Amino acid sequence: MDSGLILLVFLALLFAWGLNRVRRALRLGPVGYVGVVIVFVIVMLLIWGQQYA
Numbered sequence: 207m208d209s210g211l212i213l214l215v216f217l218a219l220l221f222a223w224g225l226n227r228v229r230r231a232l233r234l235g236p237v238g239y240v241g242v243v244i245v246f247v248i249v250m251l252l253i254w255g256q257q258y259a
Contacts, residue, residue: 210254210257211254214250214253214254217250218246218247218250221246222243225239225242225243225246
């Protein structure tokens with residue numbers, strides 16, 4: 207498995223943990239939570255895709 211992909215998975219888990227704490231603090235609803243997660247996934251895929259461009 208690609209080491210960059212492993213790093214991205216680790217960062218995604220770390221981000222999800224942090225987002226859960228921020229969501230509680232800011233009282234984000236489910237729609238806001240899903241929106242932030244979708245933006246994060248798109249950004250991570252773009253960063254990961256830069257290696258092969």
